[in-house]
Amino acid sequence: MSIAPILFSTLAALVVVLAAFAVFGRRHFASVIGFVAFGLLLALVWMILSAPDVALTEAAVGGGVTGALLLCACARWREIQGVPQPPIVLRIAAAGLCAAVTVGLIIVVLSLPSPPPTLATTAWDSLDVTGMGNAVTAVLMAFRALDTMLEKVVLLLALIAVWSFGRDCVWGGRPDLMFLPQKNGPLTFLAKILIPVGVLAGIYLFWVGADKPGGAFAGGALIAAMGLLAIFSGLIRPPSIENLRLRWALVLGILVFLGVGFLGFAMVGDFLAYPSALAKPIIVVIEIAMTLSIAFTLFMLVVGPAEKKP
């Protein structure tokens, strides 16, 4: 008898237990720690399901950056103790919307035909056209490039939504963390060692994404995490949200994507179409811009809206 089924079912049970712990935990901080562990175990599950690209992104975004985002939210939560809660109607509406999304997802998953329709073999057979060795990157950057571009737009819209929560009088100022950075302690020591290695690993993840598991999102998230480490350890201050270089970095990915998209009309005669011979260099250029933009957007999402006057 093989030991694998026992290991896998234990892992699946642990994932469910951690999810329940994160949702029903009485203390916010403990819930967030549960959520981070949940993200890491989920990455392991994706690995077992032979989806290493998803696993990397889940570990970097689900466990890492979202965990940092929620921890910052915990710190803010303490600040707003005593502020009256939103009216019960609003809360019921929010709960209703969440439930509707969950029920909708359940219905969609249950009504899938078996076996589900797939374009995987078509994508796999046309891999040569893109010059990529990793089918996931080929789908993201060539076959379904429009989706990937719109995903970047959504990410930017999310950041604008976060910024709009800042008070009017501090618009254009610096974001402020709700806790003091731990200067000159063990965290600073860790940051000084880890940041160069982490940024290098992020660039490697994006670069290797063409042929192996990796890609712009996982790489960008890792670089964003290194920026957050630099903030938490007091090595740098968050940039002002009116900083022009920051704003260029935020939109660079979308701009390059759009530029290449319109160039497609001139070169091949369609939006976001690449000539096959140039597909690989074009994709690499888009991915460089995207990695940069993803890193800065995720980073600014976590540090939050402006809090201090410019």
Added chain:
Amino acid sequence: MMTVVMAIFTIIMVSLGALFFFAGTVGLLRFPDTLSRLHALTKADNLGLGLIILGLLPQIDWPFGALKLGLVWVLILVAGSAASQIVGRKVYEEDKS
């Protein structure tokens, strides 16, 4: 013959490493206060991880796979010791006040 020896080496080392992880976890669950829990966790896990990495070295491609594995070991050591220092300092400061 050589692969069998390597496999036995891997099995012994990884099992020993898992044993240390187990002991560290028992300490984490059973010890009475934060500092001694930290003590159990860091010592046992650092040694356990070292043994597991050592055990996996013969199974991975040389030299880059082995170098990556070594890097993982060093990074976890640094991150683990920094995190336990932070927790330890926090406990110390709270005890003082």
